[in-house]
Amino acid sequence: MAKQSSNLGHQARKRFGQNFLQDHGVIDRIIRSIHPKPDECMVEIGPGLGAITEELLAATDGKLNVVELDRDLIPILRTKFFNYPDFVIHEADALKFDFNQLASPGQPLRLVGNLPYNISTPLIFHLLKHVDNMRDMHFMLQKEVVDRLAAGPGENNYGRLGIMAQYYCQIQPLFIVPPESFDPRPKVDSAIVRLTPYKELPHPVKEVKTLEKVVRTAFTMRRKTLRNALSAMISAEELDALGINSALRPENLSLADYVKISDSITDRAK
Template identity: 60%
Template sequence: MSELYQHRARKRFGQNFLHDAGVIHRILRAIHPRADERLVEIGPGQGALTEGLLGSGARLDVIELDLDLIPLLKLKFGLEPRFHLHQGDALKFDFARLCGTPHSLRIVGNLPYNISTPLIFHLLEHAGLIRDMHFMLQKEVVERLAAEPGGGDWGRLSIMVQYHCRVEHLFNVGPGAFNPPPKVDSAIVRLVPHETLPHPARDPALLERIVREAFNQRRKTLRNTLKGLLAATDIEAAGVDGSLRPEQLDLAAFVRLADHLHARTEEHRPPE
């Protein structure tokens, strides 16, 4: 075996390489890629999923940060005309440069746990270009993504992702499917951006701010945690009970709070 194929997983990149053929097949079946599609794989690693994605006949762009993996990927797939390799950081990558057609990109990735949340937020900035996303993530992260109001997993990540996407927790994957095996269970999640937002906010940045402030002290009531943004009377005027804790509110309620804050801000904006 050549040295290229003896690449060791790097802890600083959060690398755990998928090797279980049954899990790989199950993931590919869930994605169900087709020949006329534009696929983007984030962190292809040693190409466990890459081969199956290319086998569909689709165009495949892959984004890999680890310079030591670039020669391996070029050796394996470089002669395939539908394979396009981008060396760089997916957190800084401009996905709009790959395709400008709305809802056309299909994103796939076995994401390092240490960047999964910021990367998902980065991708949501391009939600209008994305048809769907299939990710391998830490199981606890997937449970937070798919959470419902009222439980301990419901929080900023759940709300902001569900504002933009429909979330499906597809199946779990044990540590033995990876080399080296991680110390946590993993799961596959499907995120499908809404073509029409179910609860559109007048200013999504204000929604993000409301949600962040609310969950900064999640054990306190909304009346206390949002007092720097909204008075108790404003919370009530938005149709929300100020004595509730943030995890008791659904997405629609947070949007009402954000819209009320937006209206108050506009009222007090000086005329131009």
């Protein structure tokens, strides 16, 4: 596949987890997967040197918000895309950025990003807080993170990230991106994933904070049985009364099971 060899004189920074996508075949496939349109509110996280940015601008008539932390990249982006008056750069840390401010009534956000490996998991948890204002998210992530997002009960990668992401979103892994598509090359495969927030949650919980606490507590001690892992929150007798075997391990329970446990704890607290 043809590659864009220039990095515009910018040295990728390890502390920002920068790996710049350079494979035009992969970029084209990402854009086709997203299918951006001019009347949509597109937001790119971590545009880097603008490889995906360029194609998004072409597809959206130049309307694009980007969130970039590396201040050395911002003048490069401003120079490269100076002829797009509706190209807006937000110099900010995506982990702290309020994405709701970019949404407007009737125009939910569509997020895109080649997310740095070192912040991808906390960033996804941060973005899940904004799903009410999102239509979808398309991210490039370490393949292992995509596997965790999509995993189901009983699978090795199943855990807190997947359960909470699946509570809010439909998860669809799209395709794998090999290390040679980047400069510098990462040591692992990457993958593109689509997260589509549900219009109606399939398993709504009474108190989402309780669900978060139950799941976090359970997987802190994932090798223990539920009766031991959740003993501070719910008794083995209560679990059995809910039809959940207290001798199971946390990775054996479905999202619906965790919602059932959380609702029981919430009801008891009232």
